[in-house]
Amino acid sequence: MDFDVAPVTLRDLAESLKLWLILIGILGASGLLISMLLSVARNGVAGIGIFFKGLLSFLEDAGSISPRRVLALTNLTLKEAVRRKALLVFAVFAVLLMFAGWFLTDSNERAELQVGIHIAFILQTISWLMLPVVFFLSCWSLPEDIRVRSLHTVVTKPARRIEIVLGRIFGMGIVILIVLVAMGGIGYLWIVRQLPLEAKSQLTCRVPVFGHLQFVNPEGQPSLKGINVGDVWDFRTHIQGNTRARGVFVFQGIDDSALVMETKSAGDGSGTLQVQGLRMECRFESFRTIKGSESSIREGLQAQYTLSNNPREEAFGLFSQSETLRPLADALRDAQFRTAANRLDELATKVSADGEAAKNKQPAELQPTDYMGLQLGAVYAAGVMRYRKDADLESAMLAFQKVAEEGAALITKISSEAEDKNETLPGLHEAFAQSLRKLAAVLNQEADTLYEHLPKLEVPLPSFHVAEYHEGAAQNVKFVPRTVRFSADAETQSRFLASLFEKLNEADQLVEGDGLKFDLATQLQSEGKISAENSALVVDVLAEQLASGQLKVAGSKLSVADGRRWFHFFDSLIQKDLLISADDEGWMMERDLIKDLTQEGHLRVEVSCLNEQMYLGMARPDLFIRKPDRSFMVGYGKALVNTALMMMLIIVLGVTVSCIVKGPVALFFTFTFYIVGQFFHEFMQEILYSPTQQGMGAIASAVMTAQHRNPQIGMDVSETTQRVVQGIDAVPRAILWGFSQIVPDFSIFNSAAGFVENGFDVPFAETVVPAFLICLGFLIPCVLIAGALLKFRELESK
Amino acid sequence: MSNDAVIEIRNLSKIYRDFWGRKKVQAVKSLSMDVKRGEVFGLLGPNGSGKTTTMKMLLGLLFPTSGEMTILGKSASDVSKNERIGYLPEESYLYRFLNADETLDFYGRLFKMTAAERNRRADELIEMVGLGKARRRQLKEYSKGMARRIGLAQALINDPDLVLLDEPTSGLDPIGTREMKDLILRLKAQGKTVVMCSHQLADVQDVCDRIAVLFQGELKVLGRVEDLLEVRNEMQMRTSNLSEAAMSDIRDVLKKHNITEAAFSRPRADLEELFLRTVRESGERPGRRFTTEEIAGKSGGQA
Ligand SMILES: Nc1ncnc2c1ncn2[C@@H]1O[C@H](COP(=O)(O)OP(=O)(O)O)[C@@H](O)[C@H]1O
Ligand SMILES: [Mg+2]
Numbered sequence A: 001m002d003f004d005v006a007p008v009t010l011r012d013l014a015e016s017l018k019l020w021l022i023l024i025g026i027l028g029a030s031g032l033l034i035s036m037l038l039s040v041a042r043n044g045v046a047g048i049g050i051f052f053k054g055l056l057s058f059l060e061d062a063g064s065i066s067p068r069r070v071l072a073l074t075n076l077t078l079k080e081a082v083r084r085k086a087l088l089v090f091a092v093f094a095v096l097l098m099f100a101g102w103f104l105t106d107s108n109e110r111a112e113l114q115v116g117i118h119i120a121f122i123l124q125t126i127s128w129l130m131l132p133v134v135f136f137l138s139c140w141s142l143p144e145d146i147r148v149r150s151l152h153t154v155v156t157k158p159a160r161r162i163e164i165v166l167g168r169i170f171g172m173g174i175v176i177l178i179v180l181v182a183m184g185g186i187g188y189l190w191i192v193r194q195l196p197l198e199a200k201s202q203l204t205c206r207v208p209v210f211g212h213l214q215f216v217n218p219e220g221q222p223s224l225k226g227i228n229v230g231d232v233w234d235f236r237t238h239i240q241g242n243t244r245a246r247g248v249f250v251f252q253g254i255d256d257s258a259l260v261m262e263t264k265s266a267g268d269g270s271g272t273l274q275v276q277g278l279r280m281e282c283r284f285e286s287f288r289t290i291k292g293s294e295s296s297i298r299e300g301l302q303a304q305y306t307l308s309n310n311p312r313e314e315a316f317g318l319f320s321q322s323e324t325l326r327p328l329a330d331a332l333r334d335a336q337f338r339t340a341a342n343r344l345d346e347l348a349t350k351v352s353a354d355g356e357a358a359k360n361k362q363p364a365e366l367q368p369t370d371y372m373g374l375q376l377g378a379v380y381a382a383g384v385m386r387y388r389k390d391a392d393l394e395s396a397m398l399a400f401q402k403v404a405e406e407g408a409a410l411i412t413k414i415s416s417e418a419e420d421k422n423e424t425l426p427g428l429h430e431a432f433a434q435s436l437r438k439l440a441a442v443l444n445q446e447a448d449t450l451y452e453h454l455p456k457l458e459v460p461l462p463s464f465h466v467a468e469y470h471e472g473a474a475q476n477v478k479f480v481p482r483t484v485r486f487s488a489d490a491e492t493q494s495r496f497l498a499s500l501f502e503k504l505n506e507a508d509q510l511v512e513g514d515g516l517k518f519d520l521a522t523q524l525q526s527e528g529k530i531s532a533e534n535s536a537l538v539v540d541v542l543a544e545q546l547a548s549g550q551l552k553v554a555g556s557k558l559s560v561a562d563g564r565r566w567f568h569f570f571d572s573l574i575q576k577d578l579l580i581s582a583d584d585e586g587w588m589m590e591r592d593l594i595k596d597l598t599q600e601g602h603l604r605v606e607v608s609c610l611n612e613q614m615y616l617g618m619a620r621p622d623l624f625i626r627k628p629d630r631s632f633m634v635g636y637g638k639a640l641v642n643t644a645l646m647m648m649l650i651i652v653l654g655v656t657v658s659c660i661v662k663g664p665v666a667l668f669f670t671f672t673f674y675i676v677g678q679f680f681h682e683f684m685q686e687i688l689y690s691p692t693q694q695g696m697g698a699i700a701s702a703v704m705t706a707q708h709r710n711p712q713i714g715m716d717v718s719e720t721t722q723r724v725v726q727g728i729d730a731v732p733r734a735i736l737w738g739f740s741q742i743v744p745d746f747s748i749f750n751s752a753a754g755f756v757e758n759g760f761d762v763p764f765a766e767t768v769v770p771a772f773l774i775c776l777g778f779l780i781p782c783v784l785i786a787g788a789l790l791k792f793r794e795l796e797s798k
Numbered sequence B: 001m002s003n004d005a006v007i008e009i010r011n012l013s014k015i016y017r018d019f020w021g022r023k024k025v026q027a028v029k030s031l032s033m034d035v036k037r038g039e040v041f042g043l044l045g046p047n048g049s050g051k052t053t054t055m056k057m058l059l060g061l062l063f064p065t066s067g068e069m070t071i072l073g074k075s076a077s078d079v080s081k082n083e084r085i086g087y088l089p090e091e092s093y094l095y096r097f098l099n100a101d102e103t104l105d106f107y108g109r110l111f112k113m114t115a116a117e118r119n120r121r122a123d124e125l126i127e128m129v130g131l132g133k134a135r136r137r138q139l140k141e142y143s144k145g146m147a148r149r150i151g152l153a154q155a156l157i158n159d160p161d162l163v164l165l166d167e168p169t170s171g172l173d174p175i176g177t178r179e180m181k182d183l184i185l186r187l188k189a190q191g192k193t194v195v196m197c198s199h200q201l202a203d204v205q206d207v208c209d210r211i212a213v214l215f216q217g218e219l220k221v222l223g224r225v226e227d228l229l230e231v232r233n234e235m236q237m238r239t240s241n242l243s244e245a246a247m248s249d250i251r252d253v254l255k256k257h258n259i260t261e262a263a264f265s266r267p268r269a270d271l272e273e274l275f276l277r278t279v280r281e282s283g284e285r286p287g288r289r290f291t292t293e294e295i296a297g298k299s300g301g302q303a
Helices: A010-043 A046-063 A067-083 A086-104 A111-147 A150-155 A161-194 A197-202 A294-299 A311-321 A323-333 A337-359 A368-387 A391-415 A421-453 A490-506 A520-528 A532-547 A566-575 A632-658 A663-679 A681-689 A698-707 A719-742 A747-757 A764-791 B051-059 B079-084 B100-109 B115-129 B144-155 B174-189 B201-207 B225-229 B244-257 B271-284 B292-302
Strands: A204-210 A212-216 A237-240 A246-251 A260-265 A272-282 A285-288 A301-309 A457-460 A464-466 A477-481 A483-487 A551-554 A557-560 A588-592 A603-609 A614-618 A623-631 B005-017 B023-036 B040-044 B066-071 B085-088 B162-166 B193-198 B210-215 B218-224
Touching: A010 A046, A010 A719, A010 A764, A046 A161, A046 A764, A067 A086, A067 A111, A067 A161, A067 B100, A086 A111, A086 A161, A111 A150, A111 A161, A111 A197, A111 A632, A111 A663, A111 A747, A150 A161, A161 A632, A161 A764, A204 A632, A237 A603, A246 A623, A260 A623, A285 A301, A301 A477, A301 A614, A311 A323, A311 A368, A323 A337, A323 A368, A337 A421, A368 A391, A391 A421, A421 A566, A457 A483, A477 A483, A490 A520, A490 A557, A490 A566, A490 A588, A520 A532, A532 A551, A557 A566, A603 A614, A603 A623, A623 A632, A632 A663, A632 A747, A632 A764, A663 A681, A681 A719, A698 A719, A747 A764, B005 B051, B023 B051, B023 B193, B023 B218, B040 B051, B040 B174, B040 B201, B051 B066, B051 B085, B051 B162, B051 B193, B079 B085, B085 B144, B100 B115, B100 B144, B115 B144, B144 B162, B144 B174, B174 B193, B174 B201, B193 B201, B210 B225, B210 B271, B218 B225, B218 B271
Parallel strands: B040 B193, B040 B210, B085 B162, B162 B193
Antiparallel strands: A204 A623, A212 A246, A237 A614, A246 A603, A260 A272, A272 A477, A272 A623, A285 A614, A301 A457, A301 A464, A301 A603, A483 A588, A551 A557, B005 B023, B005 B066, B210 B218
């Protein structure tokens, strides 16, 4: 089961509403037409008048529904169910619970499995016990009432027939509600009491945030999939250990609300303290190519998360899709914007040449994929830059956008079949080349600004162990404190030093006389949380730079002699290896998970495997951010609500059908409906939409069988016949379509239980709301249909 | 259409059909009649003559095959007419899991009645039908007579203007039957219109103003009870118990004088007889309707 449900948006709801209205329209129109024809068939021309009179009177009935009468009828249904001992189902439930404990509780099992089994047992039992009750109640009640004619006495009172239908449905609804609340409550207590103590902590509803998964291949290029290690089942793909391969999960909507509090023992042993942070839960698969000894099997693999906020990768990664463009992509990603500009100029030249070639009908040098790569890459780059809402990125963004536009125009023309293609192409090529050159110029000019404004921040977290088999949930949960401490890379280090020095300079804290302030090292230690060794190192190096004239003192400020920014000054120092960490830990730094590492709520987590020649397998649901848990009762309650809604839907259907046919027949129809919705809904979709199943219809197949022809060739008949056959064959398809649209997907009702059983919270908008809407979507037309069926039938006829 | 008619039936026919639309029985054949405001009207006929079918069509439980009818000035399919109608079905088709109080309360709620009104009315009716001791027992424990009584009570819950009673005395003991008849007369006294059907001639005889005799779905006779049962060429004398001597004296006197005394009156034929005669006649001349005079004359001729 997939717990990573696609979010339901308002647009989805609007779509469903539209479809619903269409179906209701079709159903209503055909219903009216059929009843009119029936009326005419029975009464001749006068039938039309009778039909409209009936319709009018039906609308009048529907308009004059009285809550008082509906309530009285509801009450009656309720009493009937109670006095006819429908509630005896409780007794069965109680007996089951008494004995279930013997079979279910096994303290040898893993805790989370135990929990799942217990919850599943209760939820399944409740739903399986209620199903027969609901089926019989809904399908038998009205026909029985008609058979013994107690309904006669009711309908000779001012009760409208549609009110009788409503009363039935509501009454039974209340019955199942009572039963559910009672069973649910008892079930809850049972689960809580029955579970072994060590499993109780697992009784919770995890709230996951799932991300999107992409990969980086061992060469460091983005890719959609990892490596297949030979599994038939290709749900997970793998990344190779100790290479540049990564699984990249991008999570959305990460903010303070995603953080949890965790109790940690204080470092100095003085007790515990609460730490805020992010919880990540994973379920990766480790694949060892070398098994080695037993202990190494138990060892599993070492994996590592790297939190990364890397706009350059996001903006320019896509350029690497085409081999030709890879040098460009690499230069951009490494912030080598001047190099990138040169590459662009080269590409522009090739583009111009391709234009000439097109005119002379010669083969082009660049492949269509290169053009596509350039265009798409530019779209992405412009998009990411726009998203950052940074005025300093504006000109580069516009230049990328221009490339995207010109590229789009060119590609459209290249792929078109237009007459004037060869005449117009050179012009388009030239325009595209021009846009590339313009971009190159901008990159050249803005190189430093871009570097400064597109910072890459990568925070490697401590590595952890992934077992070859799953030993339990607890070990897969990793807690990342909100303030992460990590060993910084060169870029981050120079950014950090630059901002620290800018700050100190602003506050006149750097200079004393015409030299550096004497306590600068202590300042760096306290302000920048830099280790003593590294502080001393920085002061030493700066003193040297001052002495050699790279830095100069002006008044109370220190500045870089050639007017460069601090960032570039430190960058060049680091490039010259002058600032290699003097302590063993490296340049340790602290960053805030939310403020520094998420961009507009996006958090990028890269997963890597550290063992050479080993593989780590993953799929989208394998890593999620676990928001603060909800209480188990909440999820359990939601699962029960969905069960209630399913029962309600069955009641609505059963009552409707039983308005026109007798109990057993009604039961048969309703049960069929349920079975199809529960077990064959997917199958119907498959027949309708899967390309492999879209073969020939029955008649076409029959014709081809008779003609001994195979489906690839088709029938040996005239065009018209073919059309007719196809037209006829479309009918069952249309019926199936209608059926698949009308029969609801019952799995949505059960899915809620699946979440809770597996320790997840039930996503309300994606599970409960659709279930409710399905129920409502049936209730409205069904009540009308049932009301009409009951009104226009003779209660007497046997 | 006179304002006086509570029920008007014109050319009403009903054919029962099976599932496939094939004709099974013609239960009512071209029936036309009116029921006037304030009268007690009896539908008379042997079992299976179409009385119940007619009543159910009036109530909208069955749809007529052809013909028209209005009831309280409304169409039979109009539910709102039920506000002012009370109906006692042939057998008490009630919810057997309810007790008498709940039954009356439930049906009361289907009318625009306040809780206080419902309670008052329920008390009155239970008192009236004499179920005071059994009001908290579920109907499934009731005897046939008790079920009839509670059936009647529910029919009157809304204090209806028009009461339709299908075989009101069936299942009642003689005392119950008497009480039922009294009640019908009481309803009449309250100005209500009552339509009852029965195969028990004695019932109709005592309470009905007018009767219609149905046979095999056809209306055979329609008229005032007195007119139908009057016998013209016979005399009947009623005295206190006579001794043997007195009897012979009177015989002598009559022989001698051949005169009429004030105490002598016209006797009434039993409806039983009327009924059987109608049936016999119908056998001989199907499809024919008889006049009051014919029926009365025949009766005389036979004596
Ligand atoms: N539901 C029905 N289906 C078919 N025939 C019926 C049905 N109800 C009554 N009949 C037939 O219609 C005729 C009239 O029945 P009914 O109106 O019940 O007579 P009554 O009430 O005068 O005894 C009878 O022949 C009966 O068998
Ligand atoms: Mg009858």
